[in-house]
Amino acid sequence: MEQIALDETDLKLLDSLQSDASLSNQALAERVHISPPTCLRRVKRLRDAGLVECDVALLNVDKLAAITGHGLTALVEITLERQGAEQQEAFEARVVLDEAVQQCYRVSPGPDFMLVVHVADMPRYLALAQRLFTSDANVRNVKAFFSTRRAKFAPRVLLAP
Structure with missing residues (x-):
């Protein structure tokens, strides 16, 4: 697997997804201070690179x-x-x-x-x-x-x- 370079925005996206993967693209973009299209493209790149394994619900x-x-x-x-x-x-x-x-x-x-x-x-x-x-x-x-x-x-x- 090819290693990808991560910048501060990528790290913020990954951190936000760890906190709440159910955020809409719009809400995630607002949280990280980027445009929704940029957010969508970056999250897809992070997923395609295998940095996000899966989305799950943590049960109480x-x-x-x-x-x-x-x-x-x-x-x-x-x-x-x-x-x-x-x-x-x-x-x-x-x-x-x-x-x-x-x-x-x-x-x-x-x-x-x-x-x-x-x-x-x-x-x-x-x-x-x-x-x-x-x-x-x-x-x-x-x-x-x-x-x-x-x-x-x-x-x-x-x-x-």
Whole structure:
């Protein structure tokens, strides 16, 4: 992928889109102090370059809890028996396909992977552990930490103009 140059206006656009991707082109242009046609062209260029992966709605888990329950969020450390590139890629490919896995990171030092998983309850976590960890002969160690409270959730990239 070709790297594109970003100027201060591009960074302002990206920052504004992180805050509220539902803004109309007109509102986004006003916020960044550019014309609507320029805004549309620049945002298309940023999207085409892959700098904006997707637009999503962040749901309020506390308000949803009254309807669906809080569920169970776990931070899971995974250590593989064999850490070769092929084994790491195979494990990663399998876990990223599972909808309960919200985030997957290769990390160093320490464990090989850190996962953030969210399931409805402990039986569903146990099913996930069986499906992703126990059935894989290459998983040497699993250490799960269960969230008791989410103090902050900010899927935002800090951009310095």
